[in-house]
Amino acid sequence: MSDSYSLLILPGDGIGPEVMAEVVKVIDWFGANRGMSFDIQHGLVGGSSYDAHGTPLTDETMAKAQSVDAVLLGAVGGTQYDSLDFSVKPERGLLRLRKEMDLYANLRPAQCFDALADFSSLKREVVAGLDILIVRELTSGVYFGEPRGIHSDDNNPDNEGGRVGINTQRYTSGEIRRVARSAFELARRRSNRVCSMEKANVMESGILWREEVQWVHDNEYPDVELSHMYADNGAMQLVRKPRQFDVIVTDNLFGDLLSDAAAMLTGSLGMLPSASLGAPMANGRPKALYEPVHGSAPDIAGQGKANPIACILSFAMALRYSFDQGDAAAELERAVERVLADGARTADLMGPEGGTPLSTSEMGDRIVAALSQG
Ligand code: NAI
Ligand code: MG
Numbered sequence: 001m002s003d004s005y006s007l008l009i010l011p012g013d014g015i016g017p018e019v020m021a022e023v024v025k026v027i028d029w030f031g032a033n034r035g036m037s038f039d040i041q042h043g044l045v046g047g048s049s050y051d052a053h054g055t056p057l058t059d060e061t062m063a064k065a066q067s068v069d070a071v072l073l074g075a076v077g078g079t080q081y082d083s084l085d086f087s088v089k090p091e092r093g094l095l096r097l098r099k100e101m102d103l104y105a106n107l108r109p110a111q112c113f114d115a116l117a118d119f120s121s122l123k124r125e126v127v128a129g130l131d132i133l134i135v136r137e138l139t140s141g142v143y144f145g146e147p148r149g150i151h152s153d154d155n156n157p158d159n160e161g162g163r164v165g166i167n168t169q170r171y172t173s174g175e176i177r178r179v180a181r182s183a184f185e186l187a188r189r190r191s192n193r194v195c196s197m198e199k200a201n202v203m204e205s206g207i208l209w210r211e212e213v214q215w216v217h218d219n220e221y222p223d224v225e226l227s228h229m230y231a232d233n234g235a236m237q238l239v240r241k242p243r244q245f246d247v248i249v250t251d252n253l254f255g256d257l258l259s260d261a262a263a264m265l266t267g268s269l270g271m272l273p274s275a276s277l278g279a280p281m282a283n284g285r286p287k288a289l290y291e292p293v294h295g296s297a298p299d300i301a302g303q304g305k306a307n308p309i310a311c312i313l314s315f316a317m318a319l320r321y322s323f324d325q326g327d328a329a330a331e332l333e334r335a336v337e338r339v340l341a342d343g344a345r346t347a348d349l350m351g352p353e354g355g356t357p358l359s360t361s362e363m364g365d366r367i368v369a370a371l372s373q374g
Helices: 016-033 047-053 059-067 090-100 114-119 173-188 204-220 231-240 252-265 309-321 326-341 360-373
Strands: 003-012 036-042 070-075 105-111 131-137 145-152 163-168 193-198 225-230 247-250 273-280 286-292
Touching: 003 016, 003 047, 003 059, 016 036, 016 070, 016 309, 016 326, 016 360, 047 090, 059 090, 070 090, 070 309, 105 173, 105 252, 105 309, 114 326, 131 173, 131 252, 173 193, 173 204, 173 247, 193 204, 193 231, 193 252, 204 225, 225 231, 231 247, 231 252, 247 252, 273 309, 286 309, 309 326, 309 360, 326 360
Parallel strands: 003 036, 003 070, 070 286, 131 247, 193 225, 193 247
Antiparallel strands: 105 131, 105 273, 145 163, 273 286
C-alpha cells in the first residue's frame, strides 16, 4: 500500500522557482522509488501572485493551504515590488499564510555537515556533528503584545525628547503550553531532551513560561529530559558548547535572536531549512509550512546560481514532521551530506581556493543521483 500525501507548492519569487524546481525532482524520486504518492497542487504567492491577481495571496490559494498536509514555499519579494503599497507587498502573502494557519511553532535546525565545518564561525572541533533544533514561539510575545506604540510623554519634563516607545511581552498559559507540547513531541523523535530558555530572573512572563513548560513536562511528557536556562546564558552556551543541546524551546523574541545566531554556527544561508507548525488537523498531522530561511535573492535570481539545498532540506523536514517518514528524511539528508563530501559546491559554498561552481540544477541532479546510488 502506498502512503499518500497532499502538498501545496508555492515557488514564489526570485530564486524561489529555481530552487523549487530541484525540490520537485527530489519529490518525484521519492514517489518513484519509495512507495509514496504525492498529490501536488501548485499556486502563486508574493510578487508573482500580485502580478497575476493583484494580491500577494488569493483566497483560493489560502483555502488550499488550509486543506493540504503540508505547504512548501520558496521565497517572496523582489526590488520591483519595493514601491507597492504595504497592504499588497509580497511579504503580506507569507504573513497571511502564517497567521491564518496559526503556525505557532517555528522550527530552525542547526545541523553541521562535516564537509562544510570550515564555513562555521567557530572551530571545527566545536561544531563538527552539531545537530540541534530551535523551536521558537511565532505568533505571540512582544512582537504582538498590547499596549504598543510611540506616544508623547508630555507631562514628564525630565524626558529629553518627550516621547516614549512601548511594546508588551504578553504570553498566556495556553500559548506557552501548546508550543511546549510541540517541543516535547519533536524531542521524542530525536534525543529526547528539551532545554527551555527565558529570563525568569527578571521577567514575570518568563516565570510563567518556566512554570507552564514544567507543567506540560510533568503531566504529559515525563519521559523527556527537561532543563531550564536563562536565555542570556543560553546565548553564551550556544557559541561555547553548542552540542550540549538537542531541542531548545523559547519565546518569539529570544528565538528570533538565538535561531539566527545558531544558524551561523553551521555556515551558509543557502543551506538552512525551516518549518512552521500549528495545531494538529483531523488526520493527526500538524498544520505545516516548510520554507528555506533565505529570501528571494534578487542579486542572483535568474542566473542558475542559487543553492537549492535549503529548500531540499525543508522538504526533508516535511518528510519527517508532516509525513512521519523519518527514515526517508534521513536518507535525503545523507544524500546531501554525500554530495558535499564529494566536493559538490554551488557558488555560495566556494572557499577561497576557488574552482568551478555547480549550477542550481546540477546540484539538484547530483542529490538525486546520490539518492539513486543509495
Ligand atoms: P536573501 O536571503 O534573499 O539574500 C541574502 C544574500 O544571500 C544575497 O547575497 C543572496 O544572493 C544570498 N543567498 C540567499 N539565498 C541563497 C541561496 N539559496 N543560494 C545562494 N545564495 C543565496 O535576503 P535579502 O537580500 O535581505 O532579501 C531579498 C528579498 O527577499 C527581499 O525582498 C526580502 O524581503 C525577501 N526575503 C524573503 C524571505 C522569505 O521569503 N521568507 C526571507 C528574507 C528575505
Ligand atoms: Mg531574524
